[in-house]
Amino acid sequence: MTSPLQQKIKITGPSVVTANRTWDGVVIYRDTQQGWTTELAKAAIVRTADEARAMLTESAADDVGAIGPYIAPVAVNDNGAIKPGNLREQIRAQGVTIDLPVPA
Amino acid sequence: MYAYDEIDRTLINERVSEFRDQVKRRLSGELTEDEFKMLRLMNGVYLQLHAYMFRVAIPYGTLSSAQLRKMAHVARRYDRGYGHFTTRQNIQFNWIKLADLPDALEDLAEVGIHAMQTSGNCTRNVTTDQWAGVAPGEVEDPRIWAELLRQYSTLHPEFSFLPRKFKFAITASDHDRAAIKVHDIGLRIHKNAAGETGFEVLVGGGLGRTPFIGKLIKPFVHGRDILSYVESILRVYNQYGRRDNIYKARIKILVHELGIEKFAAEVEEEWIAMRDTALTLDDEVVEDIRSRFTYPHYKTLSDTPDELKSASADPHFEAWRKNSVAPHKVPGYGIVTLSLKPIGGPPGDATADQMDAIADLAEKYSFGEIRVGHEQNLALPHVAKRDLPALWKALDKIGVATPNVNLVTDIIACPGLDYCSLANTRSIPIAQELTHRFANHDTANLIGRLHINISGCINACGHHHVGHIGILGVEKNGEEYYQITIGGRADEHAVVGTLIGPAVPYAEVADVIEDIVEAYLALRQRPDELFVEAVTRLGVEPFKERVYATR
Amino acid sequence: MPLVKNGRVAADTFAHLADDAEIPVEGAVLIPAVRFLADAAALSQRAAPTGVIWPNNRDLDELVPYLDKLAVVALVFPTFRDGRAYSQARLLRERYKFKGELRATGQVLRDQFVFMLRAGFDAFEVKKQADAEAFLATAKRYTVFYQPTGDGRITALHRRMQLRHSESAS
Numbered sequence: 001m002t003s004p005l006q007q008k009i010k011i012t013g014p015s016v017v018t019a020n021r022t023w024d025g026v027v028i029y030r031d032t033q034q035g036w037t038t039e040l041a042k043a044a045i046v047r048t049a050d051e052a053r054a055m056l057t058e059s060a061a062d063d064v065g066a067i068g069p070y071i072a073p074v075a076v077n078d079n080g081a082i083k084p085g086n087l088r089e090q091i092r093a094q095g096v097t098i099d100l101p102v103p104a
Numbered sequence: 105m106y107a108y109d110e111i112d113r114t115l116i117n118e119r120v121s122e123f124r125d126q127v128k129r130r131l132s133g134e135l136t137e138d139e140f141k142m143l144r145l146m147n148g149v150y151l152q153l154h155a156y157m158f159r160v161a162i163p164y165g166t167l168s169s170a171q172l173r174k175m176a177h178v179a180r181r182y183d184r185g186y187g188h189f190t191t192r193q194n195i196q197f198n199w200i201k202l203a204d205l206p207d208a209l210e211d212l213a214e215v216g217i218h219a220m221q222t223s224g225n226c227t228r229n230v231t232t233d234q235w236a237g238v239a240p241g242e243v244e245d246p247r248i249w250a251e252l253l254r255q256y257s258t259l260h261p262e263f264s265f266l267p268r269k270f271k272f273a274i275t276a277s278d279h280d281r282a283a284i285k286v287h288d289i290g291l292r293i294h295k296n297a298a299g300e301t302g303f304e305v306l307v308g309g310g311l312g313r314t315p316f317i318g319k320l321i322k323p324f325v326h327g328r329d330i331l332s333y334v335e336s337i338l339r340v341y342n343q344y345g346r347r348d349n350i351y352k353a354r355i356k357i358l359v360h361e362l363g364i365e366k367f368a369a370e371v372e373e374e375w376i377a378m379r380d381t382a383l384t385l386d387d388e389v390v391e392d393i394r395s396r397f398t399y400p401h402y403k404t405l406s407d408t409p410d411e412l413k414s415a416s417a418d419p420h421f422e423a424w425r426k427n428s429v430a431p432h433k434v435p436g437y438g439i440v441t442l443s444l445k446p447i448g449g450p451p452g453d454a455t456a457d458q459m460d461a462i463a464d465l466a467e468k469y470s471f472g473e474i475r476v477g478h479e480q481n482l483a484l485p486h487v488a489k490r491d492l493p494a495l496w497k498a499l500d501k502i503g504v505a506t507p508n509v510n511l512v513t514d515i516i517a518c519p520g521l522d523y524c525s526l527a528n529t530r531s532i533p534i535a536q537e538l539t540h541r542f543a544n545h546d547t548a549n550l551i552g553r554l555h556i557n558i559s560g561c562i563n564a565c566g567h568h569h570v571g572h573i574g575i576l577g578v579e580k581n582g583e584e585y586y587q588i589t590i591g592g593r594a595d596e597h598a599v600v601g602t603l604i605g606p607a608v609p610y611a612e613v614a615d616v617i618e619d620i621v622e623a624y625l626a627l628r629q630r631p632d633e634l635f636v637e638a639v640t641r642l643g644v645e646p647f648k649e650r651v652y653a654t655r
Numbered sequence: 656m657p658l659v660k661n662g663r664v665a666a667d668t669f670a671h672l673a674d675d676a677e678i679p680v681e682g683a684v685l686i687p688a689v690r691f692l693a694d695a696a697a698l699s700q701r702a703a704p705t706g707v708i709w710p711n712n713r714d715l716d717e718l719v720p721y722l723d724k725l726a727v728v729a730l731v732f733p734t735f736r737d738g739r740a741y742s743q744a745r746l747l748r749e750r751y752k753f754k755g756e757l758r759a760t761g762q763v764l765r766d767q768f769v770f771m772l773r774a775g776f777d778a779f780e781v782k783k784q785a786d787a788e789a790f791l792a793t794a795k796r797y798t799v800f801y802q803p804t805g806d807g808r809i810t811a812l813h814r815r816m817q818l819r820h821s822e823s824a825s
Binding site for chain 2: 020022023024025026027063064067068086087088091092095096097098100101102104
Binding site: 109111112114115118121122126134139142143225255256258259260261262263264265266339342343347377378381382383388389392393 | 735736737738739741742745749750764766769770771772773774785796797798799800801802803804810811812813814815816819
């Protein structure tokens with residue numbers, strides 16, 4: 001695995017660091033307290049490549065708690081609400097786009 | 105059924121305890137994710153978009169009722185109440201927690217089920233014809249050899265860290281239901297002039313980013329030599345397969361780059377040096393494995409029982425019988441396919457309740473045996489024809505009697521972007537929309553045999569290359585687009601489909617497929633000229649014209 | 656990096672030489688393949704124990720003529736995912752009948768021990784101390800083996816035959 005320090009990081013807008021939680025695989029986001037949250041709304045937003053790199057490096061250090069952290073795009077609207085920036089992230093944040101065979 | 109003995113059960117239990125230790129070390133931080141990843145993959149554990157995904161092997165597609173009930177139990181207890189049958193005789197659970205996996209494995213081990221080598225760069229689940237042992241005209245039951253290969257390849261000390269994954273498929277019928285030509289090694293059982301069992305060996309087939317049809321490496325390898333011959337192939341691959349580029353690491357690339365003659369010569373040289381070793385299978389050893397496959401005590405029954413005659417008045421029953429019941433080698437019996445492709449449903453999914461019900465029905469009507477095929481459907485392999493009407497009612501009640509087997513709505517699809525971390529686009533919603541478009545079974549029957557295969561990315565888990573119509577999802581500027589190929593097939597005439605033109609957006613895929621099907625109906629010479637035959641005769645042009653003329 | 660021999664952590668009596676190092680007249684040494692091949696006739700006659708570090712992408716043919724003079728062949732796992740050295744190990748043991756120490760080097764982790772033992776390795780330069788200490792317990796993890804290899808462990812297929820014969824004899 002390439003260390004975040006060596007990766008080329010390019011971000012085009014507001015972004016978050018996301019990963020999956022090790023013990024159960026659930027989607028998590030880096031929060032502003034240097035921890036993880038399962039709610040996108042509580043994710044820390046970065047806006048520059050340097051900020052993103054710093055947060056990714058810090059996230060990657062938690063190999064026990066989180067798997068495969070990466071930078072994901074988000075959209076932040078005028079009242080500060082955070083929305084996933086693409087379909088993949090939308091599905092990760094909100095679940096499958098189909099009905100599950102057994103309703104939850 | 106193959107009955108595991110104490111030796112097999114011990115190994116499975118040892119593997120469960122090893123994995124429990126590995127998970128413990130991962131959760132405590134003793135193992136890094138980089139170190140753990142290959143270990144979990146070798147036990148079928150992936151990380152997907154929302155959760156871990158757990159792939160459990162169904163060796164040669166044969167399950168007992170007790171085993172299927174245990175799958176239902178795992179789905180209910182550790183997952184979200186359903187499982188997904190894949191194209192390689194596996195079942196996947198999509199929502200499992202890493203911390204729960206050792207317990208789930210332990211539960212499965214009680215019935216001889218495991219997840220060994222359902223992923224990783226090792227030999228994967230050895231697959232075969234889902235009608236093995238019951239198909240009329242079969243040379244012999246290929247599962248005996250699949251089991252020998254399963255044992256041979258399980259925790260192999262030399263070949264557990266190959267350049268890339270390695271898949272075997274075996275058939276013993278003229279009609280290939282196991283897709284052997286698109287496997288790393290494809291084996292076709294046949295007899296030599298002396299009446300001895302052996303294998304035609306194909307190598308280097310596969311789909312993915314660079315599809316290849318398997319090439320003939322040896323027309324006849326005697327059964328006693330099959331393990332040493334396979335070991336020679338694997339050894340050449342292990343040493344010379346590319347490890348510099350994951351997309352060029354499959355054996356198909358090595359075979360392609362060396363050329364089949366050169367590759368075959370390397371294998372032959374290796375084989376000559378080691379063929380007379382402990383790998384030689386004595387008749388006695390083969391017979392021992394054979395003796396642990398038990399077959400039902402079939403009764404002498406009428407092929408045209410009264411129950412069937414009276415039920416034939418019901419057009420719904422007749423439609424299902426004609427579509428889903430295949431001839432059995434024993435008169436009076438049939439092979440019943442259970443469609444896991446309901447209109448509007450995700451292809452290949454079954455709920456825990458359905459699994460339990462199917463397990464019960466298998467006990468009542470199929471000697472407690474269930475089969476799983478690469479088309480993502482199930483089968484009951486030994487159903488007395490007189491029981492068909494009663495069975496049909498029960499299957500219909502639980503939603504697995506859609507009379508669409510091999511028809512346009514019997515779609516193979518990967519999980520796609522709804523679940524998969526590799527996917528670029530969704531697959532399931534495309535399949536669902538298509539089943540709605542062709543929901544009328546009379547129309548589907550009129551169209552005839554037509555396989556639509558959908559993959560959500562170039563890795564081709566949905567086998568799009570070999571669908572009569574193949575749909576491949578690609579991402580373009582953040583939008584989901586789909587490339588359409590036609591003319592592919594996965595059987596004994598396996599061929600990779602041809603692209604008809606530029607990719608189309610998500611919303612237009614179903615329209616395009618309808619156009620292609622309409623073009624076929626207008627162009628076919630006679631009602632029994634299959635879609636794929638019409639494409640062979642006409643080429644892609646007329647279909648392309650129809651699709652792109654107005655787009 | 657702890658060395659495991661005979662199942663236990665042991666002192667490594669071999670000095671690992673770099674490609675360009677002077678080769679001492681005395682003392683046990685492990686010599687890189689290229690360096691060894693450059694002067695193989697002389698080096699294989701050293702009085703002191705001599706071993707070769709053989710990379711996993713080099714055919715064994717060049718090494719075979721010297722095997723009976725070598726105390727150690729060290730095979731390399733550049734990462735634990737690269738399994739080429741398992742084939743080399745089996746060939747050295749089973750085809751070329753190498754009787755000296757067969758050492759696994761590189762990224763050698765606990766979960767490979769059983770595979771390595773079965774392929775014919777009998778010495779292990781283990782990456783992590785905890786793994787080295789767990790060697791004996793790990794090696795006993797499995798009692799059932801499906802494949803015949805040169806390590807002599809009886810395979811499941813043959814054990815079944817034995818059971819069957821003993822049943823029919825009694």
